[in-house]
Amino acid sequence: MQIDASSRQGDILIVDDLPENLRVLSDTLIRQGHRVRAVRNGAMALIGARTAPPDVILLDIRMPEMDGYEVCQQLKADPVTQAIPVIFLSALDETIDKARAFAVGGVDYITKPFQVQEVLARVQHQLTIQALQKQVVAQQQQLQASEGEALNLPYFAVKEQATGNVVSAIATILSYTDRLSQNPTLTSANYTRLLEIQRHSQDLLNLISTLGEES
Numbered sequence: 001m002q003i004d005a006s007s008r009q010g011d012i013l014i015v016d017d018l019p020e021n022l023r024v025l026s027d028t029l030i031r032q033g034h035r036v037r038a039v040r041n042g043a044m045a046l047i048g049a050r051t052a053p054p055d056v057i058l059l060d061i062r063m064p065e066m067d068g069y070e071v072c073q074q075l076k077a078d079p080v081t082q083a084i085p086v087i088f089l090s091a092l093d094e095t096i097d098k099a100r101a102f103a104v105g106g107v108d109y110i111t112k113p114f115q116v117q118e119v120l121a122r123v124q125h126q127l128t129i130q131a132l133q134k135q136v137v138a139q140q141q142q143l144q145a146s147e148g149e150a151l152n153l154p155y156f157a158v159k160e161q162a163t164g165n166v167v168s169a170i171a172t173i174l175s176y177t178d179r180l181s182q183n184p185t186l187t188s189a190n191y192t193r194l195l196e197i198q199r200h201s202q203d204l205l206n207l208i209s210t211l212g213e214e215s
Helices: 019-032 042-051 068-077 095-103 117-147 148-150 156-179 190-212
Strands: 011-015 035-039 054-058 087-088 108-111
Touching: 011 019, 011 042, 019 035, 019 117, 035 042, 042 054, 042 068, 054 068, 054 117, 068 087, 068 095, 068 190, 087 095, 087 117, 108 117, 117 156, 156 190
Parallel strands: 011 035, 011 054, 054 087, 087 108
Antiparallel strands: none
């Protein structure tokens, strides 16, 4: 059972009206092995996301004609694109701007001028959460397929079911702590506690992965 998704590569859509930002972000992500598409306005972003949904969208807020808030709202209103995590990019650093970004459906917020390592880390974090969620869904489907044999499950099947439940619980913890950590009113002490919870959760996933390989 493979749980470690810390180096997962994904399909990233970048939306920014400044060519220099697109170039820097694209080059950085491509060097890490990600597949990258770049567009310069909200209309093209919506078309690209609906035609071939990416794993993550990096979305600038300040753009002409259609700003990032409106783009995100339309993405979240469409069943085809509503599950795509949106990371906002903006020179705006006021609490009210961040609060609005999360209110329209964003999962993260990076303030410009951005640090390359921060962008990579936040993108990778979303890819990790996605990989865990997909694994949980796959395990649930496997369990449902064998529901009729529940009373006669051999030991290894019971073990797999228990492992799937644990992975599902940890994935939920990671998802909730990730959202909580983006709260602009969060104190530094509570933020540190959330990071500690995430670290221990990842340690548990790695342990489960190791035990699964040994069995």
